Amino acid sequence: MAGTGLAFVSPGAMADDTLGLSQSLYALSGPEGGAAAAGASTPWRFSMGMGVVNMxxxxxxxxxxxxxxxxxxASYDRFFVGANADAASLLSLGAYLYRDNNWRVGAAITYDFIEPRRESEDPRLNGLGDVKRTAHAEVFVVYTYQFVxxxxxxxxxxxxxxxxxxxxFDVMGKYEPTAGLTLTAGPGLTWASSKYNETYxxxxxxxSARSGLPPFSAGSGLNEFRLSVGATYRFATHWNVGASITAAWLHGDATDSPVTEKTNQMTYGLFASYLF
Structure with a gap:
């Protein structure tokens, strides 16, 4: 998409919580695609594709x-709709407020594509209720210097x-060992409010009465550290394929919660897209 310098636009914080999924998307940041790659002089950019994620x-x-x-x-000049990696969301509507060779600053309204938590998905959730999809207001800042x-x-x-x-907050390094192949890797962290941590x-x-789990109150603070790795390969002018892995470690009250079964979380993704 224009101005994002991204090979893939897909799932988040992904505002879908599914935070690991959003970071998988960001791990796939790669060479600019779409019409720019084809040399077309138009402000429009489009991308269509599919992905499969284990999370x-x-x-x-x-x-x-x-x-x-x-x-x-789709994007037109500084405006975008749909999947956007800078916004780390599958469903977004927003605009870049400022862009130059190093900075991208934007704002968006995003909506969860995947339902964050369903009580029926796992016996441990019985009595806790569902976590509903929601709309988010987002502000993001991206800074690029050379390969970082x-x-x-x-x-x-x-x-x-x-x-x-x-x-x-995430930092991603980029390396292009051969033409068309881009490798990315880097660390990140997430801070969550008490409302977010209480919900999850x-x-x-x-x-507690319905589930049998002991009462637990979760406060605000850092609740995740992660490491994301991605690879994209442009095998034709308009086609990209990619893969990503995000390893996350819960932190703070999230690790002590009776809801939590496992503090290390893995997300894997495979993606393919057509850019035009």
């Missing part, structure tokens, strides 16, 4: 699930679904 059933889960995700995006890119974002639930506020890791008195 935890819920934050703190020991089991995993497979999800198919669409990679559909840093990205920071803040997302806030604006639909009143108790999802709170999440801030993320807290157990109130009613939930």
């Amino acid at each position: 935890p059933k819920f934050p703190g889960a020991s089991g995993t699930k497979w999800e198919a995700v669409p990679l559909v995006s 890119t840093a990205r920071a974002s803040v997302l806030t639930d604006i639909a009143g679904n108790d999802r709170g506020t999440v801030a993320t 890791f807290g157990v109130n008195s009613e939930q």
